[in-house]
Amino acid sequence: MQGLHYLKGLKGFTLAEVLITLGVIGVVAAMTMPSLISNHKKSETSARLKKFVSSVNQALIFAEQENGMREDWEIGEMNSQESSYNFLAKYIKPYVKSYDIEKxxxxxxxxxxxxxxxxxxxxxxxxxxxxxxxxINGDKLPNTVGRDIFAFILCRKKDCRLSTNQVTGFWCSATEDRPRDKARQYELCKSNGNSCTMILEDNQWEIPDDYPIRL
Incomplete structure (x- = not known):
């Protein structure tokens, strides 16, 4: 009975108190939601980039096992849909999970x-x-290089003074060494989205907090 008297003495929240509480919750949510969305986009983008780089470079290894060293592969005609199609069909598609190739x-x-x-x-x-x-998201928007489209380059070692025959961040070192200075990389990324993959490659394909382009 003593407990019952205690419960009777308790007062519920007034409507004003409930509204104030809900308002506070709403303000906190409004403040934190953009950050949560941004972090989710960064995590999703990083995961897709890592998967892509790993899958394509693994495909190139398998292709070399069946077709000889990539140094000796025929490049094909430059600026040609047909040659680009043939490269994907022969050296990439057989070793990755994919749909069709399109010129x-x-x-x-x-x-x-x-x-x-x-x-x-x-x-x-x-x-x-x-x-x-x-x-990373196909035909969906924004379709902007540096945001949801990322540029890479694949060069033969002898062509670009590279130490690898695999996909790397977008920079051909045929005439100029790849910039390693962070400030220079960020400057290039802001002016040309193609260069942003240099930043990501040096950060193990993670999107840094100070990435210069809003995802």
């Missing part, structure tokens, strides 16, 4: 694209090296 152009570049099972896409254009653009 297409991207931002004025002539080439072909391959769509992965997760909806992301890989576009390749053959020049002195292979220009590669990876779109």
């Amino acid at each position: 297409t152009n991207f931002q004025g570049k002539i080439g072909a694209k391959l769509t992965f099972l997760d909806g992301s896409q890989m576009f390749i254009k053959i020049g002195n090296c292979y220009d590669i653009y990876y779109d």
Whole structure:
């Protein structure tokens, strides 16, 4: 009975108190939600980039086992949809999970694209090296290089003074060494989204907190 008297003595929240509490919760949510969304985008982007780089470089290793060293592969005709298509069909598609290859152009570049099972896409254009653009969400917006599209390059070691025959951040060292200075990399990323993958590569494909482009 004593406990019952105690409960009767308790007062519930007034409507004003409830509204104030809900208001505080709303303000906190409004303050934290953008940060949560941004962190989610960064995590998702990093995960897709890591998967892409790993999958394509692994495909190149398998392709070398069946077709000889990539140093000896025929590059094909430059700026050709047909040559780009053939490269993807022979050296990439057999070793990754994907849909069809399509001859297409991207931002004025002539080439072909391959769509992965997760909806992301890989576009390749053959020049002195292979220009590669990876779109983490396919045809969805914003379709902006440095935000949801990321540029890579694939060069033969002898062409670009590289120590690897695999996909790297977008910079061909044929005439100039790759910038390692952080300030210079950020400057290049702001002026040309192609250069942003240098930042990401040096950060193990994680999106840094001070990444210069808003995702």
